[in-house]
Amino acid sequence: MLKRSLWVLLAPSLVLAGCTKIDEGDTAVALPEIAAPELSVETMKSITEELSSDAYEGRAPGTAGEEKTIKLISEKFAAVGLEPGNKGGWFQDVPLVGITAKNMSPLKISGGASELSFAYGSEYVASSYQEQPKIDVADSEMVFVGYGITAPERGWNDYAGVDVKGKTVVILVNDPDFGTESLEGEFGGRAMTYYGRWTYKYEEAARQGAAAALIIHDTEPAAYGWNVVESSWTGEQFYPKSENGGADQTKLNGWIQKDAAAKVFAAAGQDLTAQMAAAKKKGFKAIDLKLKASASLENDIKQTDSKNVVGILKGKTRPDEYVIYTAHWDHLGRCKPAPDGDDICNGAIDNATGTAALVALAEAHVKAGAPDRSIIFLAVTAEESGLLGSKYYAQNPIYPLSQTVGGVNMDAFGMAGPAKNVIVVGKGKSGLDRYLEAALTGDSRVAEAEPTPEKGYYYRSDHFSFAKLGVPMIYFEGGEDLVEGGREAGEALSKDYTENRYHGPKDEYDPNWNWEGVMGDLKIYYSVARMLAMTEDWPNWNEGDEFRATRDESRAGN
Template sequence: MMLKRSLSGLLLPSLLLVGCTQIEEEGDASAAFPEIAAPELSVETMKSITEELSSDAYEGRAPGTAGEEKTIKLLSEKFAAAGLEPGNGESWFQDVPLVGITATNISPLKITGGDSELSFEHGSDYVATSYQEQPKIAVADSDMVFVGYGISAPERGWNDYEGVDVKGKTVIILVNDPDFGTESLEGDFGGRAMTYYGRWTYKYEEAARQGAAAALIIHDTDPASYGWNVVESSWTGEQFYAQSTNGGADQTKLNGWIQKEAAAKIFAAAGQDLTAQMAAAKKKGFKAIDLKLQASASLENGIKKTDSKNVVGLLKGKTRPDEYVIYTAHWDHLGRCKPAEDGDDICNGAIDNATGTAALVALAEAYVKAGAPDRSIIFLAVTAEESGLLGSKYYADNPIYPLSQTVGGVNMDAFSMAGPAKNVVVVGKGKSELDNYLEAALKDDGRIAEAEPTPEKGFYYRSDHFSFAKLGVPMIYFEGGDDLIDGGREAGEAAGKDYGDNRYHGPKDEYDPDWDWTGVMADLKVYYTVGRMLAMTEDWPNWNEGDEFRATRDQSRAGK
């Protein structure tokens, strides 16, 4: 799901020795890290599995499809061949109950109450889906209310819903959070670093809690961090949600996005200026605005319940097998999506995330070759990340191995092919003591770990590590660097932009036999070294003091 930037690292000789390194952090005692000899990691494994998973035969690896069946079969066979054992008793799989909802016959969005009726076409102007398991969904003459950023955060003294009743109404919401556009990391919502309140998932959740009938987020490319093409391809076709006992009855009838230009017309029809109201919504004390307009839209739902699968492999530890280190990557992608100009409608997901899935297998091979570490290693390929981290959330909520005994882990979500770099980019740098392990692994490479340059894009909340972090498990998520050996930061930014504009969540994220894998393999070595160090130490790294997840971790460990 994440928009990746570039890759980093030089491919060093097949054996890297990370010495007994010490890193001193302000306020922390120095920590010693075990020596790790990284065995040769197979570039052929990376190439062959990435190519296979992203071939048209897998039809974009959507959950609940023939592409899923092929994917989980391949992964279980590769895990077994690598020398892992099934990670769920005698099974390689963990069932993840999902419901797939395919919206059809989606009407235009009709807006009445102004001087003339407005009509917006599905796809080009707006997209809509429903979380409710009902064959027909209709929102008719629903009063429209602009609720700013749609945030209710009492701990921050902020409530966009204060003094307004939106039950049965259609709420219009801004993307990101009120601090977007600031330069520092100071502010009610973390300055330019997006909080979870800025994510679309939160905004729909809160709208449902407030009793809204429908929720439409205004798409704006910069604060969303992706163009309308990504919204259109990601929000059309079958959508997956976690199965619920009430069939989604507590959710809004309709959720969607609307183009900023279309929203401006709606505001004008209400006698309001969108730009002015966007500025007003950034200020504490903003009051929701009754637009005195009515919205109508309808759709029909095709409903399919399915048990998708997480794939789980285990390498038991030698001396402390009941302590676990976890590697995660998501195997799913979007399936069939909006066709490219040449008619290709398969979102192959080669970068996102056939590469990360292949890395799980390559790492499993390397771990077995090196021999089991002291702690057990879980290799977890999760489903339905593209649908809102559903597979990782299901595992975290229903862990096969206790989270209180899960030391920490590493998440891998999309390697890029931009080439070797001088740095790696850490999403959420400074949050946990796992940063020290990464810095130790990088030391002999001559590379550095840097904080993500665009925290306003909210990458921390957009990949599977977040499901574990919310429940207290320290997870590190880093990407290839943006300061390329060949071309520096300018080249790194250009490569990231090219991928985001032309391939991300589209049919052209395809395997290329001419890719240069040197940067990928160097980064894979770092993933190996960080996890292996964690599996060979007796330490239990925690979230840093003051971090939002530390209290949850402390409680979990206390009750282990």
């Protein structure tokens, strides 16, 4: 496989993904023949290294690092032959508010036998979505609302019978089916639904009128350790600009360490473990903890227009039908320092690699000539802040979503080397799976469903912003069943990255990385989108999928 991956780069005309038929309902759709292209590893290396250098200061939106980043991307897009994608310009303004908390108080809990106090950073973190210079939550009654879910279509309401207006809600991460072995259950069994994501939990707490929301951090259901929470939630946070300055949001959103939460529950005369078990059952009733929470902070507030970068390769026969590539250019900027004092979260893997891939793929598509449909190359901002750049584009599309055939998202290329498989996040959701299967023809790799659907990766990258509005998107990545070392080695490397580099200062460029697996994956990214740009097919979400109705409604308007 090592030799074969290298050989593919040297002999681009040999591997074909064509002469394949896919079944869309009762209609067989022939896919065009697509030769695996010659993709530039030097483009991948040079752009990844540049974007993740200290000079870019971690690529936080609204900083000098952003200015350097979007300038580089637009220059590279132009150099490879793309056209500006927004009415003659390269950029789409994304109105954001940057809020940096300072002078954070401890989290104080009163009402028990003695007052509890938890330190900011090491035991809890919090920020405010409200554009107010001073945030003060004082003696706010605390209510445990289980998983914090209101899902009438599933007959589930954790807020039933309780008024949390002005109160602090305490919430479990993930959803009630977490920990089951199968994919069957009220919330998709082992697979996380959007109800399990922290973004949903804060949204629902605000809809319920809560003053503050605290999610109990637990490493396994969260899918990352406290170090990731601390580095991601300290420093400047970005939110969509709103007319009311976030007045309809909670005053304070944050996380609390599980050990700290256990002390809170003990002070309330409750056992956290027992209540976590109770919250998994339908009919769970929220619990008044009979405690009060107090915390305060001050905010530095900055209005900023961050930017998505948009390039386009116009189609030759159907230029008003669009295929889209997405990758986020942003990272965390300066964050909690490593033991050696390094405080720049460089984001080399996450996601300088994906941004470099946009350029390398654009280069290859331009060299191959214009396809029938147009291809959009979209580098989005503020993914790390809750998919804000992709959400803004999806809600304010430059090219109509009803005319966007589908797309491919790229987020963090692993450097473990060639694998025997590719992992599809959300396998089985749409007809795009068949394009991936065709692209893998002759590649001796197999497409497998993500092994850890409980981690909710489907809801953690930019494809989700488009999926919610009906556009079929596929998100896949190199697998962990490595040619050298198998699954054991792949899982070990993945764990090492998550625990020691992900969202931390040590996600840095390494000149000794093995790029063979990345370049093999990049060939597949090329083939899937190129096939989609050369066919007349309009793939859809599969029958019964959560996004099918939205897509059907969108397409019916054409």
